[in-house]
Amino acid sequence: RPGTGQIAAIAQNRTWGNGPGQTEMVYAKAPFQVGSSMKPITLATALEQGIPATTRFNANSPYTSPTLDSPQGGFINYGNISWGTVDARRAIQLSLNIYFIRLIERTGVLPVADMAARLGITSLPRTGPNAIKGQEASLTLGAYEVSPLEMANAYAVFAGDGIACRPIAVTAGIRADT
Numbered sequence: 001r002p003g004t005g006q007i008a009a010i011a012q013n014r015t016w017g018n019g020p021g022q023t024e025m026v027y028a029k030a031p032f033q034v035g036s037s038m039k040p041i042t043l044a045t046a047l048e049q050g051i052p053a054t055t056r057f058n059a060n061s062p063y064t065s066p067t068l069d070s071p072q073g074g075f076i077n078y079g080n081i082s083w084g085t086v087d088a089r090r091a092i093q094l095s096l097n098i099y100f101i102r103l104i105e106r107t108g109v110l111p112v113a114d115m116a117a118r119l120g121i122t123s124l125p126r127t128g129p130n131a132i133k134g135q136e137a138s139l140t141l142g143a144y145e146v147s148p149l150e151m152a153n154a155y156a157v158f159a160g161d162g163i164a165c166r167p168i169a170v171t172a173g174i175r176a177d178t
Helices: 034-047 088-094 096-109 111-118 136-139 146-158
Strands: none
Touching: 034 088, 034 096, 034 111, 034 136, 034 146, 088 096, 088 146, 096 111, 096 136
16 A cells, blocks of 8 residues: 555465465565566656656667667667657657666666665665676666565555555455465
């Protein structure tokens, strides 16, 4: 529940085991690559830095960043489609990878990681051998693993007018056998 941290429900449909005593693995706290779910966090960072949503970038695919790490052959949009010059509204609507790579070049990688942390995403590696050091453009494309619970909590900050809350654990459960 945005602005409260209360977890209204956790649901999943993947079971583990067979027959009596079957157990279930709860995926809500298991980390997964979150993909394009990170793009709004990059956009929030840009807006906080004063970069307006009207900022236009060329979103043609493929694209190799001159300043940040890029995969061999460069980043591509879904379907390797080139979209020309677009603003943030169009880029988020179409989930354009190239726009967000160009945007994270402008915001910086570390400020996006900092925004994610302020939104409650604490699982991004900030120390140690796999730490985000500031060259990892793929952060905006969701290359790092984050749990569904952390992502839901981060989006609840957006929905809750910027109020960040620590998730309050589930205190009761209902099992629906179907």
